[in-house]
Amino acid sequence: MDDTASFDQFVHEHQQALVRYAVLLSGSRADAEDLVQEVLVRIYQRWGELAGSTASPYAYVRRAVTNEYLSWRRRWSTRHIRTVPELPEGEHFDRHRDQPDERLWRLLRELPRQQRAAVVLRYYEDLTDAEIAEVLSCRLPTVRSHVSRGLAALRSAIGVPERAWRGHD
Known part of the structure; x- marks a missing residue:
């Protein structure tokens, strides 16, 4: 399987879980999608190297999302988190x-x-x-x-x- 197909499959299998995780970190669906998108764009550029050298690409990407959230919060310290919860809609959750x-x-x-x-x-x-x-x-x-x-x-x-x-x- 080529790198692009491998990356597409990874995103298809894990994007929703990564976004749900990022929602819990960021407090916002929109911010979570931005965090995950930013990480996936950066990782795509070196996916072949990453997929071949990392035992668990999901763990690596989850760590990257966490790091992006932590650095994003520092960079945007003037930004405030909304007081109304914005949990993802239309997805099936274990309540x-x-x-x-x-x-x-x-x-x-x-x-x-x-x-x-x-x-x-x-x-x-x-x-x-x-x-x-x-x-x-x-x-x-x-x-x-x-x-x-x-x-x-x-x-x-x-x-x-x-x-x-x-x-x-």
């Missing part, structure tokens, strides 16, 4: 996994970007601490700290007493 309730969605968007990325990677992408550390280019204790602090902030905002969740991370 309990892919579509948080409105309050939780709003609270997730309020987390600092590193914490938000760590929480989304843990609970949406179901990655281990080591995999999250690789995606975020940080150490394991930093991942654990981001996840712990992010969850603590969410629990505090929701009003869940600490004794109700202690030891359930």
